[in-house]
Amino acid sequence: MADSQEANLRIVERHPVVLDSYLPYGMYRPGGKGGGVLQWKVGQSREMFACLADPSVAPETWPVLLRPEAGVWRRYDISMSELTYRLLADESFAEFGTAGLINPPFFIRA
Template identity: 40%
Template sequence: MWVQRVIELTGWEPLGISVDWAAIEGELGVPLPADYKELYEVFGGGVFSDSVYFLGRDEGRAFDFLTQWRVSLPVDQDSKRGEVSAVEPYAIYAPGGKGLVEWGSTEWADEYFWLIDAERPGEYPVLARAHGVGGWHRFAMSTSEFLYRILADTDFQPFGIAQYDLDTTFKPGSGDDE
């Protein structure tokens, strides 16, 4: 339902991307949200409304959530940095554990994550933080509902962008490494 709403909002023609989700979920040690997988198969990674970055599964590309996670995990677990995490009071998800996996962000440095707990597969609350607004916000909604509300709901604060009258468009990632 929410994926369809995002499609209608953007006027996007679904791409029908094929992905080996079993391999990805095998590396993570947990299944990913079904609606996220559907969003990716429809859109791929890229940018909504010229400001909301959606991380997909594009090996070696800037919009690849798995590459971002692989880079974040060892940095988050680096003992030379002490007990400090970039996502405090949480940690980056490690297979078999509990932590965050980023799936989106904005040009204003807002960040969107799933809180994944290997002992509770199938539960994927969205955790988000807005740059300069302070603290984490937890949402008991799907990835696609959260994305839709960001793009279309003027009252979805501090994350909604609808009040800025940006075109609700989608541009696929360029495929260039950043």
């Protein structure tokens, strides 16, 4: 994730307009003051996945941020493991995951 963040910082230095995609939170800068968006994935549909990093609290408490292409950040106060579950199984997250695309599991009695 650190390499990805460094790459994002280099892009912002060359193209400052990119900073707008981190609004209203701003971009997380390691070693800087305060928190911000710590992006960790861009999906195939250009949706963005991130944490709202805050060095003053434990990382496992950082909220998850999701942003559809050309959309606004959506904040979820959930853990990464719950996000993974929701991306796979919760149809309210279908815009970002595979929920609804895969049939639910079922069992046949022998």
